[in-house]
Amino acid sequence: MASFTITPVEKGILRCQHTGPMTHEDVRSLAGFLHDYRGKLLVDLSGTSGEECARNLQQFRPLMPTTAIFGGEINPIILEIPESYYTHEVRYFNKEEEAMNWLRNQ
Amino acid sequence: MENKVVLDTFVKETGGYVASQLEACTRCGICAEACHFYEATGNPEFSPVWKIELLKRAYEQRFTLSGKIKLALGIDKKITEEDILHFSKIVYEACTMCNKCSMVCPMGIQLGPLIHEVRAGLSNAGVVPADLMAAVNKQVEEGSPLGVTDDVFENRMEWVADEWEVDLPMDVKGADTLVVFSSIEIMKFPENIAAIAKILNKAGEKWTLSKKAREVVNFGFYEGSLERTKMFLQRVFDGAMDLGVKKIVVTECGHAYDAMRWTSYNIMDVPKGIEITHIVGLMGEYVRSGKIKLKEGAFNDGIVTFHDACKIQRRGGHIKEPREILNILAPKTFKEMSPNKEESVCCGGGGGVIAIKEADPIRYAAFELKIDQMKKVGAEMVVMSCSNCRLQFTDCVQHFNLDVKVAGLSQMVADSLVE
Numbered sequence: 001m002a003s004f005t006i007t008p009v010e011k012g013i014l015r016c017q018h019t020g021p022m023t024h025e026d027v028r029s030l031a032g033f034l035h036d037y038r039g040k041l042l043v044d045l046s047g048t049s050g051e052e053c054a055r056n057l058q059q060f061r062p063l064m065p066t067t068a069i070f071g072g073e074i075n076p077i078i079l080e081i082p083e084s085y086y087t088h089e090v091r092y093f094n095k096e097e098e099a100m101n102w103l104r105n106q
Numbered sequence: 107m108e109n110k111v112v113l114d115t116f117v118k119e120t121g122g123y124v125a126s127q128l129e130a131c132t133r134c135g136i137c138a139e140a141c142h143f144y145e146a147t148g149n150p151e152f153s154p155v156w157k158i159e160l161l162k163r164a165y166e167q168r169f170t171l172s173g174k175i176k177l178a179l180g181i182d183k184k185i186t187e188e189d190i191l192h193f194s195k196i197v198y199e200a201c202t203m204c205n206k207c208s209m210v211c212p213m214g215i216q217l218g219p220l221i222h223e224v225r226a227g228l229s230n231a232g233v234v235p236a237d238l239m240a241a242v243n244k245q246v247e248e249g250s251p252l253g254v255t256d257d258v259f260e261n262r263m264e265w266v267a268d269e270w271e272v273d274l275p276m277d278v279k280g281a282d283t284l285v286v287f288s289s290i291e292i293m294k295f296p297e298n299i300a301a302i303a304k305i306l307n308k309a310g311e312k313w314t315l316s317k318k319a320r321e322v323v324n325f326g327f328y329e330g331s332l333e334r335t336k337m338f339l340q341r342v343f344d345g346a347m348d349l350g351v352k353k354i355v356v357t358e359c360g361h362a363y364d365a366m367r368w369t370s371y372n373i374m375d376v377p378k379g380i381e382i383t384h385i386v387g388l389m390g391e392y393v394r395s396g397k398i399k400l401k402e403g404a405f406n407d408g409i410v411t412f413h414d415a416c417k418i419q420r421r422g423g424h425i426k427e428p429r430e431i432l433n434i435l436a437p438k439t440f441k442e443m444s445p446n447k448e449e450s451v452c453c454g455g456g457g458g459v460i461a462i463k464e465a466d467p468i469r470y471a472a473f474e475l476k477i478d479q480m481k482k483v484g485a486e487m488v489v490m491s492c493s494n495c496r497l498q499f500t501d502c503v504q505h506f507n508l509d510v511k512v513a514g515l516s517q518m519v520a521d522s523l524v525e
Contacts (some may be wrong), residue, residue, distance in 0.1 A: 027269040031297055036511060038504040059265045062293040082244070082253035085237065085461045086294050086497055 002026055012039045013103055018072070019047040022056055030056075034063040040103050041065050044096070045072025054078055064090050066106045068099035109190050111231035116164040119223055125169065127220060128162050130213040131155060137207035137217055142452050143200040146471040152200045154207035154217045160185065160193045161224050194233045197224050199465035202457035203328075203361075204416035209448065225330025234329050235462045242325040242334060249341065251325045251461075252289040259320045262292055263299070270300030273307055277349065278314035284351040285313050285385075286322035286342055288359035290493045295358075298493065301520030302357055302385060308523055309397040313355070319345025322362040328458030332373060339370050343377050353381045355388055358514055360417030360492040361456060367422065384418055386491045389519055390427025393434070399524040405436040408486035411443050412515075413476070413499070414450035415492035428491060428515055435522055443479040451475050455498025473502040480510060487511040489518060 003022040009015045014037065022030075041064065045053060050072040057069075058078040067090040069079070076092045089106065093099040138144045138153035150156060163185060166173025176182035205218035228234060234242070241251035248255050254262070267274045275281065285306065291298045306313045319342040326334025346354050356363045367382045392398040412428055419425050425447045432440045445451060454472030459465050476499075480488060488510055490496055499512040 024269050024271055028297070035295075035297075035500070038507070055265065059262065059296070063296075081293075084241070084252050085463070086252070086290060 002029075004030060006033065009042055009100070013042055013100075014039060015042045015044055017044040017047060018053055021048075021052060027056060030060065031063060034060065034065070037065060039065065040106060041067040042096075042099060042103060043067055043069040045069065045074070048072055050074035061090060062087065064088060066090070066103070068093055068103040070094065070096050070099040109185050109187050109231070112160070112190055112227035112233070113164050113168070113185060115227035115230045116161055116223070117168060119226065120161075120165055120169070124161070124220065124223065125165060127215045128158075128165050130215055131162075132213060134212065136210050136212060140206045140210040142202075142204070142206075142454055142472045142475055143468055146454075146475055147468060149200075151196055152468075154201075154221065157193075157197050157201055158217065158220045158224060160189065161220060161227070190228065190231060190233055193224065194228050194235065195464075197221055197228065198235050198238060199459060199462055200468055202416065202452050202454060202459050204452035204456060205421060206416070206449070206452065209420070222330055226332065227330075229330040235464065237462045237464070238325070238329060238458050241461050242329050242331070245323075245325045245338060246334065250289050250321055251323060252293050254289050254292050254321055256317060256320075259292065259317065262296065263315065266296050266299045270297065270304075272300045272303040274299070274303050275314045277316055278312075279349050281312050281314035281349060281351055283311055283313040283353045283355055284316055284319060284346045284349060285355045285357065286316070286319055286362075287357045288323040288362055288493055289321045290323070290497055291357060291359070292321060294497060295493055295514065298358060298514055298516055301514070301517040304520045304523065305389060305392070305398060305516065309392045314349060314351070316345035316349060318348060319343075322356050322366065323359055324362055324365040325458065325461075327361060327365040327369065328461075335365060335369065336374050339365060339374065342366065343370075343380075346380055347377050351380065353383065355383055355385055357385045358491050358493045358496070358516060360415040360422075360494060363422060364417040384422055384424055384491075385516055386418060386424040386427050387422075389516065390424070390430060393427075393431060398519075400431070400434045400519065401522045401524055402434055403437055404522040405487070405518060406438045408439060409484045410436040410440050410487045410489060411480060411483050411485040412440070412446075413443070413453060413488055413490040413495060414447055415490060415495050416450070416452050416456060418491050420448050420450060424491070428489070431515065431519060432489065435518060441483040441485070443483055443485070451479065453495045453498045453502075455501075456492075456494055460494065460498055460501070469498070470502060470505055473498065473506070476502075477506060477508065480508075485510055487513055489513045489515050491515045
């Protein structure tokens with residue numbers, strides 16, 4: 001079973017739900033997904049501990065589209081990268097509702 | 107003050123070569139039709155001949171009798187600071203330095219290098235678009251325009267090695283080949299790193315990465331600054347010298363390849379005995395020699411087309427290799443866009459343009475020419491060998507909501523290796 005699932009939330013927004021430790025194959029397929037995906041992303045970390053996915057979140061950060069993250073305790077510092085022409089905004093929220101409100105307005 | 111610095115730069119740089127180029131122009135306008143920004147917008151100020159107008163006026167007013175008379179009689183006007191600011195927008199935002207204009211000029215005028223000369227004057231005067239200059243300054247201060255510091259580089263390489271399960275040799279003294287990635291590959295396309303490593307390892311190449319020469323992109327070259335172009339090149343050459351390599355392989359970055367492969371030899375002492383090549387050339391060599399074998403027809407599922415990068419294909423001449431590779435990978439579905447090869451239309455994102463937010467409207471306008479080309483062949487996948495082009499395609503595919511997959515050639519090769 002994959003360690004993440006991708007499901008539609010509403011038009012232009014997909015939910016990426018983290019459900020467990022990521023294998024190498026999962027990381028590679030998620031990288032492929034992020035390259036091909038053209039909408040906004042809601043990352044739901046409620047199925048995992050923040051620690052477990054911190055390294056991957058940090059490394060995936062430059063590849064992310066406009067993204068709202070919620071559901072797991074992470075240090076927001078891992079999402080900080082220098083603003084640049086290739087980057088999109090990524091923010092962390094405590095609650096799903098807040099995350100969705102922000103995402104809808106982007 | 108700005109105009110004085112610009113003019114002084116032109117005077118300093120305007121030797122017999124530049125003078126002969128300027129005198130040879132017959133104002134036929136053929137270069138305009140070769141420029142994607144002119145073709146996309148119809149704006150006459152985007153024609154290449156107009157982009158060198160500042161240099162031409164400065165030359166005429168300082169060095170020719172007719173120019174001096176025109177100035178004295180008020181037929182021509184002195185170059186003002188407003189002119190300088192206006193031309194800064196034109197030569198940085200509406201020129202990717204693709205050099206197609208030089209190729210079509212019946213007088214053989216090298217318009218691209220002349221436009222680069224205009225950028226050099228503007229750079230010396232400090233009239234460079236803020237977004238582009240911010241990236242240049244970041245590369246000066248941190249060694250990377252995109253924030254690839256020592257720590258970021260090490261962490262990124264460790265992650266790629268772990269997750270893609272590839273060996274990424276680092277700082278190996280005595281290796282034959284130094285591989286230098288662009289910062290956009292490191293940050294945005296990390297799978298390119300894994301793909302290229304997989305190919306090199308399969309071919310049995312004795313290669314290494316270098317922490318010192320950790321990236322090859324050269325924002326000083328975009329800017330037109332001789333000093334900073336040399337500074338960034340020197341970092342790569344220093345890394346190569348430390349490790350004693352015989353070859354430097356530039357990965358999927360066109361402008362960096364131009365800077366290393368040709369410009370460096372004209373502006374600085376390049377270490378002797380080091381061959382500089384591009385990953386596309388190397389992959390072609392591997393396929394021809396049988397060092398790597400590819401699964402025939404691995405991408406035969408949908409129409410695949412190839413976008414020729416200005417600096418790698420038109421200038422670099424690596425035209426046959428990608429086609430040889432694609433004819434193996436997609437023998438039934440590979441279709442050429444038209445025009446192609448040397449005559450290909452630029453994607454509109456090179457030369458630093460994609461880094462300038464204010465240039466977005468004309469960058470997107472220029473890309474519409476590529477959309478037409480892709481639609482005519484029914485492309486479902488567009489492949490390229492330059493990550494800057496790839497970023498432009500990725501961004502524009504999203505902007506225009508196109509149903510086209512964007513891919514790097516190295517990644518396709520890596521995915522199709524016969525074990």
